[in-house]
Amino acid sequence: MKLVGAAAILLGSLLAALTQLNAEKTREETRRALRRSLILLRNELYERQTILPEAFPGLAGASGCEAAQGFYVFLSEEMRQLGERSFSTIWRDCAGKKLAMLDEEDTEAIASLGTTLGGSELELQCAALEKCADTLERKSAQCAAERAEKRRMTLGVTLSLGAFVIILLI
Amino acid sequence: MDPFAAALALLPQKYVPALEPYARYHPEELRLRVGQAPALSYGFSEHPVSAPKLEEEDLVRVLQKATGASLYSAAESMRKGYFSTGTLRLGVCGRASVQEHGTGYSRYSSISVRLARELPDVCKEAACELYGDGFVNTLILSPPGGGKTTALRDLIRILADGGTRVGVIDERGELDEKLYDLGRCSDVISGTDKLSGALLLLRSMTPQVIAADEISAPQDIAAIREIYGCGTGIVATAHACGPEDLKRRESYRELLRCGVFRKALIIRAVRGKRRYEVKELTG
Secondary structure, three states: OHHHHHHHHHHHHHHHHHHHHHHHHHHHHHHHHHHHHHHHHHHHHHHHOOOHHHHHHHHHHHOOOHHHHHHHHHHHHHHHHEOOEOHHHHHHHHHHHHOOOOOHHHHHHHHHHHHOOOOOOHHHHHHHHHHHHHHHHHHHHHHHHHHHHHHHHHHHHHHHHHHHHHHHHO | OOHHHHHHHHOOHHHHHHHHHHHHHOOOEEEEEEOOOOEEEEOOEEEEOOOOOEOHHHHHHHHHHHHOOOHHHHHHHHOOOEEEEOOEEEEEEEEEEEEOOEEEEEEEEEEEEEEOOOOOOOOHHHHHHHHOOOOOOEEEEEOOOOOHHHHHHHHHHHHHHOOOOEEEEEOOOOOOOOOOOOOOOEEEEEOOOHHHHHHHHHHHOOOOEEEEOOOOOHHHHHHHHHHOOOOOEEEEEEEOOOHHHHOOOHHHHHHHHOOOOOEEEEEEEEOOEEEEEEEEOOO
16 A cells, blocks of 8 residues: 555656646747747738738737647737727737746746837837847747756656655655 | 728727717718817817817827727828828827938827718719810819818719729829729729829820829929820819919919919818819919
């Protein structure tokens, strides 16, 4: 019985570790998808001056990631409230609701784009989109460097904890 | 969509109930000014409505609504002080910075929403008087907001339905054949300045008459000079109370001296109604 309990605890710890790693993987996928979409949006604005309501459905389709797709789809729906609410408020609310899996720094970088997007100066908006895409890319690179170490540490801690519990029970 | 309904759709909901009852007056303009309630123009005067006072944020939201939160798409037009969306033309006022490529705005203080209307046959009698003996180059005159563009649309339709091939230069989006009946023989070129539009029409569409709205800038006068003498008639509009007003401006004096335009259709406000008067133009 003690062995079964110890095995259950060990398994639980492993699962928790894997869940955390999976969450990090989802965050990274979302970050990459958002970065791609911001570059696409920047090109749409610069090359064709596409208006935002026409750009969002295309970005949803091209994102290749559930969370990013969900963000742009929700944004398209919420744009119906434009006029009653300002665009920056709509954008920020959508980012807060649909990109909650990202960490605070990434969410704020995306959310603050809403104060620049939609203005009259195209170059300013393109620069803001490029800057946000760079921020996400830097974060991805930072996380990639930390990931291997984190994985080793997480698994190590989990296995040590499990072994400790087994010893205690036995 | 009806222009008045389209204008109300731009506003935050809190202003709409106070404005809706005024639809029966067929307003021609909605005026939004920071610190004041919205006002409507009809019967040649402005009427404020009983509604909350506007804030700058309201004006920003109107512009965002009108452009789909994409002011950059209208930036080129806005640098000239206005932009068009379908049946509405929005004029913008505020803290402007005049640059080489045009005017930009850092603050907004007022917006004028012109409601374009189609008034079929409003120029029917005038057209008989103008073209009874054959087409002559025509200038439609009135002060700003006097109904020149509405009259131009009707003249284009009358000429085109009568079999005259009319080439229309729609520089400002107010002569859109998808929104207005411009007759069966009209061809519209849009998204280009008057000079380029005129040359394109002359080369490709063999127009018998070219129609253009608001001849004011030097490049517009250059376009008229280009068309004149090509064997193509011209009908255009200009801001002026009458021929005497035109003669005060050098560019128009030259056109009158050369006899480019032979007749004027003058639109005046008389006791709250528009009156259309045809006059001969002399140098």
